[in-house]
Amino acid sequence: MKQLGHRVALITGAGRRGGIGAAIALALAQQGAHIVVADICAAQTELLTVNNPAWEELQTVAREVEQCGARALPLRADVTDAASVQQMVELVREHFGRLDILVNNAGIAISPGPVVFMPDDAWRKTLDVNATGTFLCCKYALPLMLDGERGGRVINIASIASERPKPNMSAYAASKAAVVALTRSLAQEIAQFNITVNALLPGDVETALKQWGVQLEADAKGLTYDEVYAGQIARIPLGRFALPQDVAHMVAWLASNKASFITGQAFAVTGGREWT
Ligand code: NAD
Numbered sequence: 001m002k003q004l005g006h007r008v009a010l011i012t013g014a015g016r017r018g019g020i021g022a023a024i025a026l027a028l029a030q031q032g033a034h035i036v037v038a039d040i041c042a043a044q045t046e047l048l049t050v051n052n053p054a055w056e057e058l059q060t061v062a063r064e065v066e067q068c069g070a071r072a073l074p075l076r077a078d079v080t081d082a083a084s085v086q087q088m089v090e091l092v093r094e095h096f097g098r099l100d101i102l103v104n105n106a107g108i109a110i111s112p113g114p115v116v117f118m119p120d121d122a123w124r125k126t127l128d129v130n131a132t133g134t135f136l137c138c139k140y141a142l143p144l145m146l147d148g149e150r151g152g153r154v155i156n157i158a159s160i161a162s163e164r165p166k167p168n169m170s171a172y173a174a175s176k177a178a179v180v181a182l183t184r185s186l187a188q189e190i191a192q193f194n195i196t197v198n199a200l201l202p203g204d205v206e207t208a209l210k211q212w213g214v215q216l217e218a219d220a221k222g223l224t225y226d227e228v229y230a231g232q233i234a235r236i237p238l239g240r241f242a243l244p245q246d247v248a249h250m251v252a253w254l255a256s257n258k259a260s261f262i263t264g265q266a267f268a269v270t271g272g273r274e275w276t
Contacts (some may be wrong), residue, residue, distance in 0.1 A: 002032030003256045008096045010077050010088075012137060013106030013157075014041025019188035020157060021105040021245035022061045027252040029070035033101065036092050036225050037061050040106070040131040044129070047122050048111045050212040063174070071096075078105045078246030085140045092144065099144040101255045104134040104179070105157040109209065112216060125172045130175035131182070138186060142195070151194030152224075153255045156183050160201040160270050166238045180266045187264030196263035198254050203270030204232055206241040237272035 014021030014037035025035045041055040055068030058074045066073035073095050078089035092099055108129045111122035134156055146153040157178040167216050180199050187197035204210055218228040231235045233240060253259055254267075 002030075003258075004028060004252075005032035005099070007033045007048075007100035007255075008036065008092070008098050008168065009033045009101035009103065009199070009255070009274065010036040010038065010092055010099055010102040010141060011105055012038050012133070012138075014061060014079070015041050015055075015074075016053040016208060017061060017064075018244065019053075019058055019209075020202070020205060020244045020247050022064070023248035024105060024251045025061060025065050026068060027071075027245065027248035028101065028103075028255060029068035029072070030250055031066045031256070032070070033255070034071040034073075034096060035062075035065045036073045036075060036088075036096070037065065038075045038088055038106075040078045041076050042217055044078070044108070045078075045110060045121070045125050046217075047049045047077060047119060047125060049108055050198050050209050079137055080128045080139070082136055085136045089140050089144055092141075097147045098150075099141055099152070100148070100150065101153045101155070102137060102141045102145065103155045103157065103251060104137050107157065107159075107176075109169070109172045112172070112213070114168055115170050115219075118171065126171035127175045127178070130172070131178035134179050135182060135209055136223065138182070142190065146190075146193055151260075153197075153259075154178075154186065154195065154197040154253050155181075155251050156197070156199040158183070158199045158201050158270055160273070162201060162266070163268075183266065184264045191263055196254075196259065198259075198263060199266040200247060200250055200254075201266055201268045201270070202242060203268070203273045204236065204241040206243055206249060210241065235273055236270070236276065237274075240271065242269055242271060
């Protein structure tokens with residue numbers, strides 16, 4: 001039986017096929033939810049980072065959602081821009097009239113490197129997308145969720161970097177630690193409305209973002225992509241990177257009725273990796 005029938009889920013950063021957001025969209029659609037897939041669909045910075053997907057790619061993700069039998073609404077939205085986030089929520093209200101599940105997945109990693117060499121803008125932009133973007137989406141989407149008086153779910157995609165930061169990833173780690181702290185605080189604020197708020201802490205997930213990070217490390221250390229990749233796999237007891245679906249299955253479970261008594265938690269999805 002489909003567990004999320006009639007529910008509406010909004011997933012940010014869901015525009016890349018093969019990304020975690022798209023996998024979450026498909027997993028929730030397979031459980032019967034209607035899906036809003038949102039993404040900035042454009043370069044947001046001149047700093048060193050992985051390319052963002054195009055609008056056409058987001059539309060393809062929406063079509064794949066529809067193939068699961070769900071309704072899909074693709075939206076261009078910038079989570080760092082309050083007006084853009086408010087417009088996104090208004091469109092969800094117009095189109096579906098409700099919101100049950102918010103997945104804050106949009107995230108970036110920019111210009112990894114030592115603090116003393118990090119461009120100030122890289123720090124600011126990373127905090128802006130990962131932490132402030134999550135805050136703005138919660139702030140402006142929660143009123144629509146509250147309107148329904150049916151409870152709901154907020155699921156924030158943080159990172160294991162929040163707890164076990166690697167060197168040269170200070171901005172990313174700090175931004176994701178902020179997401180976890182926001183998760184724990186917000187969970188207490190809105191538990192009275194039967195809305196749960198949890199975070200996931202993925203480790204290494206096989207996506208374009210991860211491949212970009214592996215290549216960057218290989219270039220910096222004078223190693224091949226395969227050498228860095230093998231070194232990273234060796235640290236994971238389960239012997240592989242996560243697939244986006246591994247994260248998506250956990251989101252689907254947190255979104256389901258089975259997780260109704262769980263809030264304010266941060267769950268590692270790392271294949272057992274215990275060190276940086
Ligand atoms: P990805 O680059 O495929 O997905 C991130 C998406 O966010 C992109 O589609 C991008 O366009 C979008 N985005 C960026 N800035 C935005 C903005 N201002 N507004 C709206 N959308 C914006 O990467 P992914 O690996 O699928 O990562 C998804 C999430 O998982 C991120 O939050 C990331 O930090 C987190 N994560 C990934 C890994 C990993 O190993 N891949 C590990 C831990 C956590």
